[in-house]
Amino acid sequence: MxxxxxxxxxxxxxxNGGIEYYRTRIEDADGKRVAIYGKTREELYDKVEEAKRQxxxxxxxxxxxxxxxxxxxxxxxxxxxIRATTLxxxxxxxxNYIIKPLGHKYMAEVTADDVKLSMLPAGKKSASVxxxxxxxxxxxxxxxxxxxxxxxxxxKSLPAKGGIPQKERAALTDEQAATLLNAIKGLPPxxxxxxxxxxxxxxxEILAIQWDCVFLDGETPYISVQRAWHTENNRPVxxxxxxxxxxxxxxPIPQCLVDCLREAKAQSTSxxxxxxxxxxxxxxxxxxxxxxxxxxxxxxxxxxxxxINGQKIKRTIKPVLGETAPHNGKVVYSIDFSVxxxxxxxxxxxxxxxxxxxxxxxxxxxxxxxxKITMDIYAKVKYNxxxxxxxxxxxxxxxxxxxxxxxxxxx
Numbered sequence: 001m002x003x004x005x006x007x008x009x010x011x012x013x014x015x016n017g018g019i020e021y022y023r024t025r026i027e028d029a030d031g032k033r034v035a036i037y038g039k040t041r042e043e044l045y046d047k048v049e050e051a052k053r054q055x056x057x058x059x060x061x062x063x064x065x066x067x068x069x070x071x072x073x074x075x076x077x078x079x080x081x082i083r084a085t086t087l088x089x090x091x092x093x094x095x096n097y098i099i100k101p102l103g104h105k106y107m108a109e110v111t112a113d114d115v116k117l118s119m120l121p122a123g124k125k126s127a128s129v130x131x132x133x134x135x136x137x138x139x140x141x142x143x144x145x146x147x148x149x150x151x152x153x154x155x156k157s158l159p160a161k162g163g164i165p166q167k168e169r170a171a172l173t174d175e176q177a178a179t180l181l182n183a184i185k186g187l188p189p190x191x192x193x194x195x196x197x198x199x200x201x202x203x204x205e206i207l208a209i210q211w212d213c214v215f216l217d218g219e220t221p222y223i224s225v226q227r228a229w230h231t232e233n234n235r236p237v238x239x240x241x242x243x244x245x246x247x248x249x250x251x252p253i254p255q256c257l258v259d260c261l262r263e264a265k266a267q268s269t270s271x272x273x274x275x276x277x278x279x280x281x282x283x284x285x286x287x288x289x290x291x292x293x294x295x296x297x298x299x300x301x302x303x304x305x306x307x308i309n310g311q312k313i314k315r316t317i318k319p320v321l322g323e324t325a326p327h328n329g330k331v332v333y334s335i336d337f338s339v340x341x342x343x344x345x346x347x348x349x350x351x352x353x354x355x356x357x358x359x360x361x362x363x364x365x366x367x368x369x370x371x372k373i374t375m376d377i378y379a380k381v382k383y384n385x386x387x388x389x390x391x392x393x394x395x396x397x398x399x400x401x402x403x404x405x406x407x408x409x410x411x
Contacts, residue, residue: 023036036051134162172347179335189293213225
């Protein structure tokens with residue numbers, strides 16, 4: 001069967017430099033008429049078809065929203081089913097890492113290279129920031145793909161891992177915990193630290209506790225986690241919606257924490273267990289000042305800035321353990337290790353594991369929704385003790401060595 005020839009239209013001709021060219025005009029993506037030339041009708045036809053494809057592609061790209069427009073729409077869609085604080089976090093990251101570098105581009109114009117270049121600033125942050133931004137990129141462009149706004153998803157090859165790995169802090173030893181508590185006894189952060197060490201609550205949970213969720217007089221004293229603390233523009237926001245369903249839990253507390261809370265309650269005039277001077281929840285700045293009581297008692301070299309006669313002066317101090325701070329006689333450098341708020345919770349979980357509490361109970365007390373999180377911690381804590389592992393291995397296989405030796409003697 002003979003191949004059907006394509007119908008090539010008749011074109012006008014022009015002379016240029018003594019050479020005859022075929023010519024036609026078409027409208028470009030901006031509606032302007034442009035001329036296209038070819039030495040043969042077939043060549044001109046192919047050029048016209050290619051130009052039409054490019055114009056159609058360009059028109060499609062321009063018909064899609066810009067990255068900034070679609071990101072705003074996506075955030076609006078998310079606002080219907082996520083917490084206000086989560087939306088605030090999403091909005092900040094989308095603005096800084098997606099809209100800022102790519103907001104002017106049309107969604108269909110964004111390439112995989114554009115995405116990778118935009119991720120470079122996030123890669124200079126922590127691994128958790130990188131993962132979060134990567135997830136936002138993927139979610140936004142997947143949504144656009146599912147809505148047929150784009151045909152090619154430029155985030156498909158975006159790696160999920162990257163950024164500067166966060167240094168994992170070890171749990172405090174019993175000696176370190178005692179040193180910390182002795183250093184801040186009677187000071188504002190004491191109750192916060194006690195709850196972190198002996199109830200394992202997250203910072204957002206501790207700062208939201210009200211006395212109506214602290215039960216000290218029953219047969220089994222406990223704290224009921226029902227609220228979460230967040231800040232918006234430094235103002236505290238107390239939510240009844242927790243991080244996950246698993247975060248809502250009742251935690252039995254040991255006698256040392258019962259005694260601490262009973263004393264704090266007797267002196268309190270606030271509904272909040274950890275409150276500011278006015279009896280309300282702490283702002284973010286107030287929490288930083290609360291934690292500063294611990295930082296200034298740490299024998300660790302640090303640099304701070306002071307303004308003297310209007311000039312910004314940087315000073316470095318090198319505290320010596322046991323000495324008194326030169327500008328504050330009430331401060332003694334008595335802590336020879338660094339500590340973070342999250343480390344208190346990690347210490348609590350670690351102590352549960354060392355006490356042979358089963359993983360499912362640890363998961364409940366820690367408020368972990370995903371058992372994988374608990375098991376990852378469990379494995380690192382439980383099985384990173386070579387001496388104990390050696391005893392277990394020898395107990396399991398020691399008889400094999402004895403049997404072999406006995407067989408050799410018998411032979």
